[in-house]
Amino acid sequence: MRRDKRERLWAFTVWVTVGFFILNLIGLIATVVVNSLGSRWFTTWLPVGWTTRWYTLAWDEFQLPAILLVTVEVVGAVVILAALIGVPAAYAMARRNFPGKQAVMMLFLLPLLVPPFTYGIPLATVLYEAHLAGTIWGVILANLVPTVPFVVLIMIPFVEQIDPRIEAAARVFGAGLGRLFVQVLVPLLTPGILAALLLVLVRTIAMFELTFLTAGPDSQTLVVALYYAVFAAGVRPGQSIDAMAVVYMVTTLAWLLIALRFVNPTQIVTRAKR
């Protein structure tokens, strides 16, 4: 049974690797939380004392209320607009075969496959020339570029699951396109729309590159403000930067947990099944 032993050893090695990875992941997240709550922490395993004053300091010094407001506005606008543009397009893509459909599909896949930093520089240039970059609308438009096609790709399989006879019946009874959407499709598509929009929400909160390239001083979201805080470390105490990082982390992870009630974790990466 030497071979059996070797297989078990192999499995053990794999699990140790995974365990080591997760241990380091927990370590790096925990250091942020612990540091944000510690009074002084230099040469010991844990801080000397515990305090919450870094949070009040971060709240005042980094203008967290204003940043959170901008984040909520940007994320809210992106989610609503992505749904309004993306869901009807997904319906058309799922239900009709038209000439050039392959090309349109390719067009929707590209913004998801090209990394944001690569197209972000030309996009920011165009938005600056249109005097939109630096404002909240520039940030919203930039964030819509990857999210609108994302909604389309997530929604197509959900539309395909609906029996077309239901739509046909609604049409026979005289429902126009508008009524068909409001009274038949949207209720049937609610699980899919919810899943797609929650994923858009989580992605937009964490979207650094595009926001970073298009935001002005008054249109920074939480993650960009965090970047500038870390970048200028030394100006402010590290613990209050970590307090801000914890605020960001809690916001993101709370929404991730809600999203994971409706979607599979692999969907965050693999977008849509083809």
Next chain:
Amino acid sequence: MTPRPSLRRRLAERGLDGVTLLVLPCVVFVLALFVYPALYGLFLSFTPKQGGPLANYIRFFSDPFLYDTIYTTLLISVPVTILNVLLSIPVALRVRLMRHQRLLTTILVIPITLGTVLVAEGLLNYLGPRGWLNRTLMTFGVLDEPLRLLHNYWGVVLSLLITGFPFTFLLTLSYVTGIDPSLEQAGAMLGARARARFMRILLPLLVPGLTITLALSFVQAFSVFPSAVLLGAPSGPTRVIAIAAYQAAFEAYDASLASAIAMIMAAVQVLIVVALLGLKGLAYRGPVSTGKG
């Protein structure tokens, strides 16, 4: 002779009617904010502040401070991508057999969701000379002096491992679970050992998926920016191409040069992806599931 059907009817037969028009706003949006900026950037890169149309490109490829960024970025992104994919395959093959996959996939999706900025901030504490990692290694007597992992090459590599491994793993897992288990069972029944089953059955079936995983992971790693600034040495060993593009756009205010660098960045990515897909063309192409399909 039957009368010719109306235009509306003829269009509808080809799939063009009111419903199809719903795709238009989305197409217009992507054209306006993705395709147009890309083309405009390409145009802008050929209209430099001074000199002929190719001045930006000549400048890029004659200034080591600029062209070295390609090499620097490849030196970071290629090893990380290969390592991530190589680690992902055995782990995904194990996890596929697991009953409670969901907990593990949830844990691994956390670093992707948190993003590179937060991971960078966490690693700044964690990998520091007095951070938990060095402290643990020194307590157990593995090291006498703390490892220098920050503000150099290794900081960036480690941050790309933390955010990149879950990404490649989840992609690989989705391809691995797509393979019909009965194919492997058939191999086992005919006496193939685990190693032979992997080399002869699973790996050939996985090659197309792995190529796409490799391409996507590489492209992500090649456009690394925040961790190269925060954890690396952005003026030296980790001056990646994204930093050069950013500095041209927002520090030198030379949108033309910045566009040229962005185009070079895209070209390198396209080149590598096309090469990978070309290699994929040599591999087996066929169904990964049995039965109707």
